[in-house]
Amino acid sequence: MKEAMLYEKGKDGVAACSLCNHRCHIKPGKRGVCRVRENRDGTLYSLTYERPVSMAVDPIEKKPLFNFHPGTRVFSLATAGCNLTCSFCQNWTLSQADPGDIGSRQVTAEKVAELVESEGCAGIAYTYSEPTIFFEYAYDIARLVHEKGLYNVFVTNGYMTVDAVQAIAPYLDAANVDLKSIRPAFYKERCGAPKGPDAVLASIREMREHDVHVEVTNLVVPGLNDSDDDLRELCEAVAAIDAGIAIHFSRFHPDYKLRDRQATPSGTLERAQAIAKDAGLRYIYVGNVPGSDGENTYCPACGGLLIKRYGFTIISDAVSRTGVCPECGEAIEIMGERNG
Ligand code: SF4
Ligand code: SF4
Ligand SMILES: [Zn+2]
Incomplete structure (x- = not known):
């Protein structure tokens, strides 16, 4: 404690x-x-301080972060709990658990920072559940990880306050923020988050003001947040903050309390990609569809292939080392060198 x-x-x-x-x-x-x-x-x-329930090593692409240190290994850590109650949560066994009901062990912040290094990771992601609710633990680890010259990543629902963003910003290198819908009613009814998308957009804006690299994930749930208007307004809201923010449209699979819905059809994800392009977003990805073209990074200026992926694996990378498109010279919003 x-x-x-x-x-x-x-x-x-x-x-x-x-x-x-x-x-x-x-x-x-x-x-x-x-x-x-x-x-x-x-x-x-x-109650979650130094009580992780999950520690693993992942590719950074799994967070997903595609324009941030591509190809690096990231140490991933979670505790129990979440401040939201999404009916479609794919990690609900962790996120909705009471810390007393789920097996955890004590691991100090110092030990975690050592593990990040000894596991050969380029950094750490606070992920799987919600880093906001283990903020003190993440904060203490993050300072130690920075001292080692490694990166810190939040994979977050973005429902934290601007004060919380400001507190972690000096140590936070990147975040993948879920923007679940642009509709307040969706956040209220499906996620138990009455302050809705405005609160999440405020976090994204604050992170960008502190030069935190941000990518956004939108889980596209058939019939709930997949209309043209919903997708267009969501993309325009992100583009208004920074059109260089990569967006990931993630395929929904029936889970938790939403088992009666179909998985997101490919056509819906293609429609979302087209809408994002019209809204001016420069990096548009599709998640949970291995082998899709939506896993690749393309130059927003000339359309040339920059990074080819299959699932979370990088097949070829023509941009991470230089940060510019080799075809047309366009500056690409990508952070960090690929390691290995
Ligand atoms: S305001 Fe504090 S106590 Fe309440 S849900 Fe958020 S993090 Fe938990
Ligand atoms: S915010 Fe994420 S972890 Fe929390 S309940 Fe929603 S989907 Fe699950
Ligand atoms: Zn180009």
Whole structure:
């Protein structure tokens, strides 16, 4: 247990948490919406500090981040819990778990930073569940990882406050932010997030202002967020922040409470790609469809193939070392050299 960051002690021992946009007011003996921050006698504690439930090594492409250190290995870490309750969550066994109900072990921030290095990783991703709700742990690891010259990545729902973005920004190199829909009702009804897309867009904007590399994932769920208008308005909102933000349209597979829906048809993902292009976005990808052209990076100016992928594997890479298109010289928004 660790005392929480980003909260204030109020009247009658109530703790006001400002880590995410739920902004819970937590009475003594109670927990916040995320179930992992508890008020004990007026002091707010993080129950997930140094309690990971999952540690693994992944390709950075799996996060997904395609324009950030392509081809590198990334150490991936999660704790239990999430501040949202998405009905389509594909990691619900972790995200919806109470920290007391799921097996975790104690691993110090120092030990994690050592593991990142000893596993030959170029950095670490705080992922699988939601890094916001293990913020103190991620923050302490992130500082140590930076001291080693390695990178930090958040894979996040973006529902954190601007204050939280500002606190982690000095140590955060990149983020993949889920933008689940452009409709407030979707966030409210499907995700338990009443502040909706505006809160997520504010996080993305704040990250870009701090020069954090951002890519966006939109899980396209048939019948829920896949209309032309929904997709167009979502793409335009991202492009208005920065047209160089890569967008990943991810194929939905029936899961958790949404098992009665079909997987996203290929035609829908192709339609989303065309809409994103019309909105001016420069890097448009398709996820969960191995072998699709949507896995490759193309030059936004001349259309030349820059990085060819199959699934999470890089087949060829003509851009990471130079950062420019070899055909036309266009500057490509891609960070980091490919290692190996
Ligand atoms: S992180 Fe969010 S959900 Fe959890 S206690 Fe703080 S404001 Fe509430
Ligand atoms: S934000 Fe992500 S981890 Fe949390 S419930 Fe939604 S899909 Fe699951
Ligand atoms: Zn080009």
